Amino acid sequence: MNSAEFEYYGWNTPNGQKIMIALEEVGANYHYHPIDISKGEQHTDSFRTLSPDGKIPALVHNSKTPVTLFESGAILLYLANLFPMLTGTNEQDKAKAMSWTLWQVGQLGPLAGQFGRFHATQPTNADAIKHFEALVWRCIDVMEKQLSQTRYLAGEQFTVADIAAFPWIASEQSYLQRYNLGWQEQRPALNRWAKLIAKKPSAINALGLK
Template sequence: MTTAATTNVTEIDFYYWPTPNGQKVAILLEETGVTYQIHPVDIGKGVQLTADFEKISPNNRMPAIVDRQLDASVFESGAILLHLAERTGQFIPATPNGRVEVLQLLFWQMGGLGPILGQTVFFRTYASEQLPLAIERFTREAGRLYGVLNKRLADREYIAGEYSIADMAVYPWVTQHAAQGIAMDRFPNVARWLERVAERPAVKRAYALAEAVRPAQLTDEHRKQLYAQKQPTV
């Protein structure tokens, strides 16, 4: 799946940590073959809150990139996927109809699936106290979103027809289905799609990268920083 023109992109600085949002960008970089350099941003140590990183990512979140050819930084994982897909001419359609198909699903992940699944994992696993109402509410909504995805995949191999940045955006979140309380036997089309994406060589390389960067285990201090940190205010 390509756009009308292909640009030779090199010199990408990739500010990364192996979260679902970080993995989206890692997958695309590996799929496109772009030359990039990793700069680990250990969010468990609060590196994302430093003044130097804030210059690149004003929201104090990773991932982020610096496109050296354009002398431009980009934050927000969806924006990075779109930027790199357009710059490389890969994994986004050239036709208006195809482009709309991919973009609406990319924004569905960014605005709905990702936030809901993130909150589901938080309340089920990491919250300092168990809140049954929150757990039930987010788990139910997670199941509804999986149902949307399952219907979407009933008659196609990939979310937007051909493999695209929409798949890359959704995949790292759905791999965490067990932590979200989702039984995959309820969603057979999603299960087949997960297996299909997991077998892609670039996806395997992206997850090997995660294992190389990830700490052996999360400490209590990591968890405190990840889920209870006080963010700077303006």
């Protein structure tokens, strides 16, 4: 008999933080299984049965028939389906939340990831760093424009889309923070949004913010 409704397998990186913020936000009963990616624990056979690509996060929902998921976008959308408070209230709002979530997974995340990877492993490769930095600024500007029109990414309600993007932009583990892009000073709407989310108990609990 399982005691928790969800088993969350992750680590303190942006893709893992997303899931923990979502679970905290809905007050889910979950058990955290740390997978230390610095020690290669993501490559074990047992973890790969949950996440075939050997990457965190993964989630098991201990429903009547247990459900296993990998890929942070799939997990967030699954949770949003279970907990409507994580999406907008009408079909258009829900569609926007879904669109921005998949934008984060397909654009912001991978581009920021490559930007950080080149900074960390090939600091003399100025062309690659410049290339990915420009693409990251493009993402920042897409968000800035949206957030200068609406309170949150998908509209006036806090949704999975904000949960997906926040750790990539503003958590301590974000490459944008680590390599100090300066978006805080240069993009006021994004800064307002990041400060708003950093005050939420779910983000504070998930990220250990003070």
